Amino acid sequence: MLTRHQIRVIYEEGVESVTQTIRQLYEMIETDDERVQRLVASATAVHLQRIEELRGRIAGLEEELASRARQIHHLNLTVKDLSKQLREARELTRLVREAHLATVMKSSQTSSLPPSRDPRKRTKSLREKSGRKPGGQMGHRGATREMAERPDHPVIHSPQSCSLCGSSLSEAEVKASERR
Numbered sequence: 001m002l003t004r005h006q007i008r009v010i011y012e013e014g015v016e017s018v019t020q021t022i023r024q025l026y027e028m029i030e031t032d033d034e035r036v037q038r039l040v041a042s043a044t045a046v047h048l049q050r051i052e053e054l055r056g057r058i059a060g061l062e063e064e065l066a067s068r069a070r071q072i073h074h075l076n077l078t079v080k081d082l083s084k085q086l087r088e089a090r091e092l093t094r095l096v097r098e099a100h101l102a103t104v105m106k107s108s109q110t111s112s113l114p115p116s117r118d119p120r121k122r123t124k125s126l127r128e129k130s131g132r133k134p135g136g137q138m139g140h141r142g143a144t145r146e147m148a149e150r151p152d153h154p155v156i157h158s159p160q161s162c163s164l165c166g167s168s169l170s171e172a173e174v175k176a177s178e179r180r
Helices: 004-013 015-104
Strands: none
16 A cells, blocks of 8 residues: 555656556556456355255255155154054053953942852962872872671662662562672
8 A cells, every 4th residue: 555655756756657656556456356356266166066065965954854754744643543542442441440340349248149149269278289190109008998707787788679660679589799
């Protein structure tokens, strides 16, 4: 930047000196203007490239956002459907529980049911399991009572009538007998 004193000196030198100074200033301005134009052009190209990259990225993000929005909408519909099913299942469970309790809680003391319809309470045996099968075990000798040679009181069992036709057997002949 020219100072006031420098401008006065140029002015006093005459018209030719002023013209020369103005040309030099124009050349400096044109040089600076060209340099600025080159900087703007290079900066603009870089910025345009960056702007295109950002536009592509924005388009990709918008696509992803739309996809996620559709997915969220689908999930919301699924949640609504499952919530409805859960409400229905809870209501059904409540009704079944009430019906079950209504029948279980009835007894001859709480309703007009006869005592024979009371639910039986099962008792659990306190005996511990041994792990053996029921019945006589292998190797165990039996303890059957033997028949006496002469019983103290013999008892004779004889049928009075036939079990099939009902006729009397008092006159019938004995075909077989056995001792027990």
